[in-house]
Amino acid sequence: MFKNLNFKNMRNFTLSVITACSFLLFSFASAGSTLNLKNEIREFDNVFKNSSRIVLGTIDAASINSFYAKYPKLKQYQKDVEDLYKKKEYKTIWYDDKSVSEFGALLYHKVGLLNEQGIKAKMPYMDLVDDVFNETVSNKLPQKDTELLLSNMYVFYASNVYSGVDAQTLKKIGWFLPTKTISYDRILDSLMGDPSRLNKDENLLFGQYYKLQDALKRYRTIEKNGLWKKIDIDEANFKELKPLDSGKVVQQIRERLYVVGDLKENSKSQYYDQELMDAVLKYKKRYGLKLNYTIDKDHIAQMNEPIGNRIRTIMLNMERCRWIPTQLAKADEYVMVNIPSFRLVYVKNGKYDLVSDVFVGTRMTETVIFSGNIDRIVFSPYWYVPASIIKNELKLKMAEDKNYLAEHNMEWNGGAVRQKPGPNNSLGLVKFMFPNPNDIYLHDTPAKSLFDFEKRIFSHGCINVRDAKQLAIEILKDNPDWPVDKINNAMSGEKETTCMLKNKIPIYIGYFTAWVNDEGEVGFYPDVYDRDKSLDKLLYSDSVALK
Numbered sequence: 360m361f362k363n364l365n366f367k368n369m370r371n372f373t374l375s376v377i378t379a380c381s382f383l384l385f386s387f388a389s390a391g392s393t394l395n396l397k398n399e400i401r402e403f404d405n406v407f408k409n410s411s412r413i414v415l416g417t418i419d420a421a422s423i424n425s426f427y428a429k430y431p432k433l434k435q436y437q438k439d440v441e442d443l444y445k446k447k448e449y450k451t452i453w454y455d456d457k458s459v460s461e462f463g464a465l466l467y468h469k470v471g472l473l474n475e476q477g478i479k480a481k482m483p484y485m486d487l488v489d490d491v492f493n494e495t496v497s498n499k500l501p502q503k504d505t506e507l508l509l510s511n512m513y514v515f516y517a518s519n520v521y522s523g524v525d526a527q528t529l530k531k532i533g534w535f536l537p538t539k540t541i542s543y544d545r546i547l548d549s550l551m552g553d554p555s556r557l558n559k560d561e562n563l564l565f566g567q568y569y570k571l572q573d574a575l576k577r578y579r580t581i582e583k584n585g586l587w588k589k590i591d592i593d594e595a596n597f598k599e600l601k602p603l604d605s606g607k608v609v610q611q612i613r614e615r616l617y618v619v620g621d622l623k624e625n626s627k628s629q630y631y632d633q634e635l636m637d638a639v640l641k642y643k644k645r646y647g648l649k650l651n652y653t654i655d656k657d658h659i660a661q662m663n664e665p666i667g668n669r670i671r672t673i674m675l676n677m678e679r680c681r682w683i684p685t686q687l688a689k690a691d692e693y694v695m696v697n698i699p700s701f702r703l704v705y706v707k708n709g710k711y712d713l714v715s716d717v718f719v720g721t722r723m724t725e726t727v728i729f730s731g732n733i734d735r736i737v738f739s740p741y742w743y744v745p746a747s748i749i750k751n752e753l754k755l756k757m758a759e760d761k762n763y764l765a766e767h768n769m770e771w772n773g774g775a776v777r778q779k780p781g782p783n784n785s786l787g788l789v790k791f792m793f794p795n796p797n798d799i800y801l802h803d804t805p806a807k808s809l810f811d812f813e814k815r816i817f818s819h820g821c822i823n824v825r826d827a828k829q830l831a832i833e834i835l836k837d838n839p840d841w842p843v844d845k846i847n848n849a850m851s852g853e854k855e856t857t858c859m860l861k862n863k864i865p866i867y868i869g870y871f872t873a874w875v876n877d878e879g880e881v882g883f884y885p886d887v888y889d890r891d892k893s894l895d896k897l898l899y900s901d902s903v904a905l906k
Contacts, residue, residue, distance in 0.1 A: 417449060417450075417451075418444050418449050418450070418451060418503065418506060418507070419449055420441070422503050422507070423437070423440065423441055423444070423507065426503070426504065426507045429504070430483070430484055430508075430511075432483035432484065433482075433483055433484065433511045436511045436514045436515065436518075439514045439518075439543055440507065440510050440511060440514055442543070442544070443510060443513075443514070443543055443544055443547070444510070446544040447544070451506055452506065452509070452510060452513075452547070453505070453506055453509040453510070454502070454506065457502075459491065459492070459505070459509070462550070462551050462554055463509050464492060465554055465557065466509075466512065466513060466516065466550075466557070467488065467491075467492055467509075467512065469516065469557050470482070470485075470488075470512055470515070470516050473516075473519065473520075475572070475575070475576070476519075476520055476572065476677070477571075477572070477575055477673065477674035477677040477678065478519050478520065478674075479898070479899060480515075480519050482511070482512060482515045484508065485512075487500060487504075487508060488508055488509070488512055491505050491508070491509070513543070513547065514543055517541070517543055517546055517547075520564075520681070521541055521546060521563050521564060521681065522539075522541050522681060523678050523679075523681030523682055524678065524681075524682065524897070524898075526538045528897070529682060532890070532893060532894065532897065533727070533728060533890075534679075534682065534728050534870075535727065535728055535729035535730070536682070536683070536728060536729060536730050536867055536868075536869060537684055537687075537730055538682050538683075538684070539682070539683070539684040539685065541563075546563065549562075549563075561685060562685055563685065564680065564681065564685065565680045565681075565683040565684075565685055565687065565688065566685075566688055567680050567683075567688075567871075567874065567875065568677055568680035568681065570875035570879065570881075571673050571676055571677045571680065571873060571875055571881070572677065573875070573879065574673055574873070574875055574879075574881040575670065575673045575674065575677065577620075578666060578669055578670050578673065579670060581618055581619070581666060582666045582667070582670065586618045587615075587618070587665075587666040588611070588614065588615070589663055590608060590611040590612060590615060590659055590662055590663055591607075591608070591611065592608055592656070592659055594656070597656055597659075599653050599654065599655045600612075600631060600653070600654040600655075601631065601652060601653055601654075602631050602632075602633075602636055602652050603630075603631055604631045605629045605630045605631065606629055607629060608659075609628075609629050609630065609631050609635070610627060610628065610629040612635070612639075612654065612659075612662070613625060613626070613627070613628065613635055613638075614627070615662055616635070616638040616639070616641075616642055617638075619642075620880070621638040621639075621641040621642045621645070622634070622635070622638040636652050639652055639654065640652070641880070644882075645880055645881065645882040645883065646661065646882065646883055646884070647699075647700050647701065647702075647813065647882065647884045647885070648813055649811070649813055669883065671895065672872055672873045672883060672891065673873050673881070675872070675873075675891050675894050675895060675898070676871050676872060676873040676874070678894065678898060679869075679870070679871060679894075687865075687867065690706075690865060691707070691708060691709075692706065692707045692708070692862075692864055692865075693705075693706050693864060693865040693866065693867065694706075694733065694791075694801075694830075694864060694865070694866040694867070695866070695867045695868075695869065696717060696719075696801075696822055696866070696867070696868045696869070697869055697870070697871050697874065697884070698719050698726055698728070698868065698869070698870050698887065698888070699870060699871065699872045699884035699885055699886065699887055700871070700874065700882065700884040701716060701717050701718060701719065701814075701815045701884075702714065702715070702716060702717065703715045703716075703717045703801075703822070703824055703830075705830055705833055705834070707833070712833045713826060713829060713830055713833050715824050715825050715826035715827075715829070715830065716810050716815070716824075716825040716826075717815070717822050717823060717824050717825065718804075718809055718810065718812075718815030718816065718817045718818060718822075718823045719815065719816055719817075719818060719820075719822055719823075719887075720816060720818050720819060720820040720821070721816050721817065721818070721819075722816065722887075722888065724818070724819045724820045725820065725888050726799065726818070726820050726821075726822060726868060727797045727799060727820070727868065728868055728869060728870050729795065729797065729799075729868055730865065730866060730867045730868065731793030731794065731795045731865075731866050732793055732863035732864065732865055732866065733791050733792065733793045733801075733834075733860065733863060733864040733865075733866050734792060734793065734794065734859065734860055734863050735791075735792050735857055735858060735859045735860060736789060736790070736791055736792075736831055736834065736835070736857070736858045736860065737789065737790045737791075737792060737855060737856070737857050737858075738788065738789050738831075738846070738849035738850050738855070738856045738857075738858070739780035739781075739784075739788055739789075739849060739850060739851065739852050739853060739854060739855050739856060740780060740784065740786050740788075740789070740790045740802070740855050741777045741778065741779060741780060741784075741855055742777060742778040742784055742785045742786045743772075743775060743776075743777045744769070744775065744776040744777060744778065745798070745819065746775075748819065749775075749776055753776060764776065767783075768781055768783060768784070780852050780853065780854060780855055781852040782805060782852050783805050784805070784852070785804070785805070786802040786803060786804070787802055787803020787804045787805055787823075787827060788803050788827075788828070788850040788852055789802065789803045789827050789828060789831050789850055790802035790803065790827075791827075791830070791831075791866075793866050797820065798820075799820055799821050799822070799868075800821055800822070801821070801822045801824050801827070801830075801866075802821060802822070802823060802824065802827065803823070803824060803827035803828065804823040804824075804827075806823070807825070809823070810825045814885060814887065816887055822868070828846070828850060831846055831850075832846060834860070834864065835858065838861070841858060870888070870890055871884070872884050872885070872886050872890075872891050
């Protein structure tokens with residue numbers, strides 16, 4: 360009712376209200392009323408303040424257009440800001456009476472701590488926002504400029520922290536996992552309703568994000584305190600270290616493993632004892648290395664990588680976590696494959712039912728990052744040889760040996776080649792199908808020795824699972840039609856048998872070079888497809904405009 364009042368009318372309106380209220384107060388007093396006059400006066404004050412706020416706080420399309428003409432470097436946020444005010448019915452967001460609200464000040468504080476989120480982006484005109492919250496600055500911006508600057512600051516913050524790289528860019532860099540969509544309006548309502556969500560909200564960010572954030576804080580503290588000391592060795596005369604060895608280098612390794620948390624106490628001993636043996640195993644497990652007690656030059660070189668590299672790796676994987684829909688980890692059942700760690704987990708009812716080693720595609724035939732739904736398990740499968748393999752490999756071998764197909768249990772099948780079921784079938788004795796355009800699936804393998812390698816990139820793109828049989832058993836253990844005996848018979852290698860699953864199981868094939876487990880231990884894995892390098896260039900190169 361007040362939005363069309365001008366200042367002259369407002370003044371007349373105010374005098375009228377005061378007169379009316381005075382008359383009412385006099386009447387109440389003369390009648391001996393017990394009403395609380397202070398409450399009546401407070402109610403009047405609220406009416407006046409609200410009317411003043413609405414007049415001064417109207418944000419319309421003309422105001423928004425004028426703002427972006429004045430501050431063109433914020434143009435990328437205009438549509439989101441317009442949508443925000445449309446859903447807020449063009450009311451001011453950041454003002455509490457005539458001053459910026461406490462939530463606005465809190466959000467400004469969080470923007471100043473973006474480095475803790477692993478974000479290096481800086482909002483244009485941030486110096487003007489700084490002045491808004493600087494009490495010593497007397498020449499303040501107009502209220503509408505301040506209001507819209509803060510709305511742009513909010514969209515800048517939310518897009519960087521809760522969204523990250525946009526969906527179109529993700530497709531260009533080969534990330535085909537489901538991405539989340541965010542509503543700036545709904546997020547703002549949730550944050551204003553409970554500002555503590557600015558610190559942690561697993562409805563907004565994948566839970567792994569906060570674990571990596573804690574790891575980032577720890578590693579930056581190590582860097583700040585100068586605890587990441589180089590381990591000195593004589594390159595020419597260095598010999599592998601084994602239990603019972605001794606020397607200064609053992610002491611240095613002990614110190615490093617203490618600093619990163621693999622050792623609870625640092626005895627400073629130069630002797631390679633049982634305590635250090637246990638710590639070495641923890642270290643190697645975190646890095647996806649072969650679990651033994653030997654420490655060679657490659658391990659020392661890895662330990663001597665600058666801590667800045669570890670910090671940057673954590674930051675890059677925090678960015679990847681921003682892309683993940685938060686409901687993923689809340690699913691009752693799913694399979695997740697992490698390419699750099701060469702590891703598969705099968706999760707059911709929030710628990711890891713199975714963890715298995717895998718090997719993945721070579722650099723020439725990279726395993727694609729995407730998701731699907733496992734709809735069937737095929738026991739004792741045929742392997743239908745891809746046309747590319749027939750063309751590039753089989754034809755040459757068949758030309759050299761006319762009995763090649765028969766010797767490898769293969770046969771022609773309608774113009775194509777397939778390998779018959781059996782223990783030497785390239786797919787092993789079971790495969791897990793999730794229809795996808797990349798023709799990728801999980802399967803067993805007869806080449807078990809390949810799992811002994813640390814860097815396991817051997818396949819044509821499919822994912823080879825060490826514990827494939829156990830995965831089938833775990834998936835079907837609640838299915839009375841498929842007891843273990845039936846699974847064993849179906850995996851005899853005699854004929855192909857298909858089990859259609861009653862409920863499809865989501866599968867996610869991801870790429871994380873840093874991952875924190877439930878115990879808070881951060882693992883680092885090789886960037887086998889150089890995707891960290893690509894993402895680092897995208898996010899931090901000076902030639903790329905950051906969000």
